[in-house]
Amino acid sequence: MVKGVRSWRFGYGVVAVMVLLMTGCSGGEPPRREKDSVGWSKCNELFGARNIDALEDQMGKGQLRTEGKSFSVKDLTAALDSEALGWDPEIFTYSAGASPCRIAIRESDKLFDSNVRWTSFPGIDGPYQWRGTGGDVVAVVLSDGLLELIFPCKIPGAHKQQEKDRPLGVRVWGDGMPKFDTGLRWKMIVALARNLDRELGCVNKPDIPSDFTAA
Incomplete structure (x- = not known):
């Protein structure tokens, strides 16, 4: 009789522990990132997973999601090449x-947003600074939250003036993100620019510095 009581109590205890564990799991914090494996994987490919993790920390509390149409490096450069x-x-x-x-x-x-396009060398009001060997790269700070790199990229088979007159512009910026520091913006934009340069195969091999922090 005693053995039966002990057995019943042991079984009840196991069930109780399982219920508590399940309750604890269901009541935990939701994942920071909405499930969108395609969008997140493409952002990681463009900017580097470590930079996206750092961005997540700087964006603060709340659930993050990717918006709009995300592009892989290959799809993005195919459109730029064309x-x-x-x-x-x-x-x-x-x-x-x-x-x-x-x-x-x-x-x-x-x-957090980004933009890539063929553009022209800056004819804008505001601070900008030449960087790189022979002015290969222009770092343009248009506002506190936005950083832009403009660099020549010669596409094989394009018009002979394309390298000079249609450089590549790469932008990153953050809205409502006071903690989005310039150092991380620089790391992200350099990672994106180098990925595009490598995939496009820029004939002129632009110098994209890694040790410059725009101010």
């Missing part, structure tokens, strides 16, 4: 470019 090959200096063209990785926090104004 556009460069079709460029004609006699015909005015404007490219809004693509936003390959956009990350937001639900019910918040916090947003």
Whole structure:
């Protein structure tokens, strides 16, 4: 009789522990990132997983999600290559470019965004600084939250003026992100620029420095 009571108590105890464990798991914090393996994997490919992890920390509390259409490096550079090959200096063209990785926090104004496009060397008001060997790279700070790199990238088979007149512009910025420090912005934009340079196969081999922090 005693043995039966002990056995019953032991079984009840196991069930109770399992219920507590299940309750604890269900009541835990939701994952920081919404399930979107395609969007997150592409952002990691473009900027590097460590940089995306650091960005997550700097975006603060809330659940993060990728927005819009994310692009892989291969798809993004295929579109850039096609556009460069079709460029004609006699015909005015404007490219809004693509936003390959956009990350937001639900019910918040916090947003990380990026943009890549063929552009021109800066004809804008505001501070900018030449960097690199022979001015290969322009670092343009347009505002506290936005950093842009503009660098020449000669595409094989494109018009002979393409390298000079249609350099590549790469931007990153954050809205509502006071903790998005310039150091991380620089790391992210350099990672993206180098990935694009490598995949596009820029004939001129632009010098994209890794040790410069725009101020």
